[in-house]
Amino acid sequence: MEDFELLRRKKRRRKAKLKLFARFGFDVDNCSYPSRLIESTWGEDYDIALYGRLGIYCHNFQKGTNFKFVRWEKYDVISTADVHFYVTLDARDPASDSVFSFQTLLCEDSSSNFPVRWNTLACRIKCDDAVDERWDDKAVDDFYKDAMPKWLSDEELASDNKKYYVVQELELQENDWLHLFTEIAFYSKTNNELTAPPPLEIEKVVVVTTEDTEEGHEKLKAQNAIFYVNYKYNGEYTKWARDHKAVIRKTMDGKPGHMYLEVVTAE
Incomplete structure (x- = not known):
């Protein structure tokens, strides 16, 4: 008792x-x-x-x-x-x-x-307001709830150029958050060994989203999207000095401060 x-x-x-x-x-x-x-x-x-x-x-x-x-x-x-x-x-x-x-x-x-x-x-x-920790899964499109997608093939990319958008070089420079996403992807595959931002070079990013956009580049502003990223490591550690691929999925439930980021490697 x-x-x-x-x-x-x-x-x-x-x-x-x-x-x-x-x-x-x-x-x-x-x-x-x-x-x-x-x-x-x-x-x-x-x-x-x-x-x-x-x-x-x-x-x-x-x-x-x-x-x-x-x-x-x-x-x-x-x-x-x-x-x-x-x-x-x-x-x-x-x-x-x-x-x-x-x-x-x-x-x-x-x-x-x-x-x-x-x-x-x-x-x-910074403020003293209470945090809303409840994620509203019902607010997220079912397209983003399945298992993480496989790597996008060249045939798929060529089949529907309206569905997929290849990010332009200037846009890679203007949207530094793409480098943050890539950095997170690389960090995850190095068994958390990194202690500082690594020298990474993004070679190609393809964006997929179900949200309606008039122009391809507007897909970068989608609340929910999947990113296929080719990049390489240019640092001193030879075991990582090769081309890398990552599939990154970003979703939002519409609440302030709420975002979900999922990453898998695609090698």
Whole structure:
């Protein structure tokens, strides 16, 4: 009876803690299980920087801003069925050259079949508002819910040039988030060994989306899309010095700060 009561109390405390994190997770200083607060002067952890940069991309995409990542300041980790990272970082607005505090909540649900399954649930200028952690799966088109697609063949690409859009060289330069997506894809296949952004060169990107667009380049602005990326690594590690392929799927459920990014390699 005593063991049952103790277990019930633990469950109660855990439930209360999860509610607390849903509201104040970015600033809860609690080093006991299941969370841990990490603070850094310079923000060296490369994976945390990727989480923060992805959050800034989501905000820029949804709000039309052009914020830039500076460094991450601190993060908190809470482990439930998935792993939630509450990241506080410094961002810069080039329009005013101001630096401010920015928050990203990222849920990681990766596996051997899905090296990257990253779900942003909050991407915002720092505030104390509660986070809406409920992903609305019904709002996402069924086209994006199946297993990750196989690599796009040359025959498929040639069969329907309206369905597929090949990103132009100038667009690769103008849309730096394509390099972020590619960087995340490469990071996933290196068993998280990277400690800094690698020298990658994108050779080709093809975009597929079910959303109606008048011009092919407008597919880059689709909320839901699949990207087929050819790229190569130009760094010093010879074991990675070859051509690489990745299939990247981005979906949104229409809620502010919500985005799902899935990546599989295609070699």
